[in-house]
Amino acid sequence: MTLPNLPDLPLTGVRIVDFSRVLAGPFCTALLSDLGADVIKIEPPGGDDYRAVGPFADGESGLFAAMNRNKRSIVIDLKTVAGRELAQTLCAGADVVVENFRPGVADKLGIGYAELGERNPALVYASVSGFGQTGPESHRPAYDIILQAMCGLMDATGSPDGPPTLIGESVSDVVSGLFASWGVLAALLSREKTGKGTHVDVSMFDATLSLSATLVARFAATGIAPQRVGNRHSSSAPFGAFRAQDGFYVVAVLNNRLFDTFAQAIGEPHLSSDPRYADDATRCVHEAALRACVEAWSAQRSVAEVNRILGAAGIPVAPIRNVQQALESDQATFRGLLTDVPRANGVASHTRRLPSQPVKFSAYDGNRVTAAPQLGEHTAEILHTFGLDAARIAGLRMQGVFGRDGAAAGSAQFAHSDALNKETDHA
Template identity: 70%
Template sequence: MTLLALPLDGIRVIDFSRVLAGPLCSALLGDLGAEVIKIEPPGGDDYRAIGPFSGGESGLFSAMNRNKQSVVIDLKRDEGRALAQALCAQADVVVENFRPGVAERLGIDYAQLAAHNPALVYASVSGFGQTGPESHRPAYDIILQAMCGLMDATGLPDGAPTLVGDSVSDVVSGIFASWGVLAALLARERTGKGTHVDVAMFDATLSLTAAQVARYATTGIAPQRVGNRHPSSAPFGAYRAKDGYFVVAVLNNRLFERFAHALGQPALVDDARFANDAARCENEAVLRACIEAWSGIRSIDEVNTLLSEAGIPVAPIQNIRDALESEQARERGLLVETSSSGGGTMRLPRQPVQFSAWPATRTTRAPRLGEHTLAVLQRQLGVDATHIDALCAAGVLGVDKTVSMPNETIQEMNDA
């Protein structure tokens, strides 16, 4: 049995995607050991120009393009398309997030590439998928949050629909795309055949709201905004303490009895208004007043200590700094310090799954634009340096002029 350095060791990915959903998909594959070759236009991925910046590098680009090599090819030129097609002929996976129809015009759609590489797994991430009346619409995260019911279900009952505080449609689409690629690779091991993985952000975002979808499928009624509480359980939400807010999650009568005693209000257990979860949810406002009469004179730390000691699921409401700098996050290694292209160091997110067979997955810096054009084309296709220079002069290729050793990041990946 071959011992793999990482789960996807030996898998080669050609990544034509840009911005967030597609790059996250390929980054997750790179985390697991896949060789990811990112094909960028001469101007680079748009995310390279989006802040915040550290040492001249975009933090967003760095996070979504860790573990990759950058090759600059102008796909609008015949010579560029031929080189891209040749790279794809040797690949296991292709990832793209063009609007439907664009990849075909560029000569890198599934049908054209699979004709020369039937084992290819080809993942397309788009706003609405490759089929359907909306398929050719452009899509951004806010569009999908609006169209999939996520905004409508988020916020206070008497307030406006509210965006979830991150690009969750992009992120979940990238995660589902990587999941689809892995399933297709597993099937290929059995059949020898690749497939087209079609991921629509619309579909993925609806799948993200699994509980909402289940409620609607069962009742035919669209869920309504309920603010910082659970729509069908209580007490299950955010409550006020003397110095801020905390959350509790009480989901059954046994836990509610323990909760009532922790509050010093055992009579709540025998109150018909709180006899079961449905009754507590219906009378949530009254129950909230009882809880906040107790918590409102105590600090968040005191509330968390008292309720934790009673075995009640409770937590303070933290910001992202609190979460990432916590001892729990440090122990789990969720941020990894790695070298930056400028010679310093930077922290990058590590994929969250841990495997007993491997001590760690891979997290190396994002590449400079065109950093690996020379190395990849020489190694994969045998293109000589003179020809590459001529193609660079003609604007077909781009090479990072600061690279003295083209294999720098490749070696870092091999050593990781």
């Protein structure tokens, strides 16, 4: 299936060759593809590992579909000499290359920055790895849970008397992909001025610590690691999650004026004159007593009633939703956070809901949102774009460039293999 022609978007005309797999790298290139970049996804004969990771819908991975929307897939076996040469040809005609091999692996495969940058000095080359291209930990493989553990996120999450807690999202992977897309855009802007490309080195370790902006700021100011505080703010109260009659809600009271209004709204105006609650610092010291007072009021009311009363008073308040409730809300629907698109089989009646990048641009229409490709679906189309004729493509197939089974035919079926990943373990 050829991607449809669309009106100009901010990145229309930018060509990206994407060697990455699983999450951080593919999320980076998905964000860029949403804005019009032509992303050529190079996969090994066994395909990106995410193709085999559930949940599945009609045999297709939901995770792979979301992280590889809008892209074109070509199968190239980088363990073959002809495959490496073909990959180098594609990179020579690219604006951007993205990879998330362990440091040194891309060089062994002939697609490292040193070699590709020499051939194409204007190339922007982004590497996403667990600990970056340099440093004593740079050789280590990394997954999201490893980074959450090593960067203090787990230690800072959970109840004070409970264990360190994993955040319910692969935040290290996601924020690394986000920083990688940011780095690529900055490098492209610089290239407009200088004509020169650069190597963008994204470390998941660095990115995760940068995501922890307030934790890092607190440590930088005090020299003390922040402690777990559970579902409340570390330096303001009442600021956190509270129990109502039929569930939980959150409030955010950040100053004395708002606290006075809050005390009036819950029918306890005397709280404003109680010396225990004179300011943020004293309210935090006596948070348990204040919480008991607040929940004595809200335990007699539904979450909806609590939100109605506090919302009418101008207090920042919200129900605690699950992801389904959030995505099916009127606000999410209005903002278009999910789009129904035809599945890769092209049957219009069969659709899949896909996300897209969230930023709106007044000068452009909505983002591009198209289905993720089948394995090798666009191999011939891509190679024709680079000037290879049918005979040349057939010759490459005979050399095993597209895998033993000639995956370039675009079949959706593939045999999952860890052979390449033994050398190119994630990040």
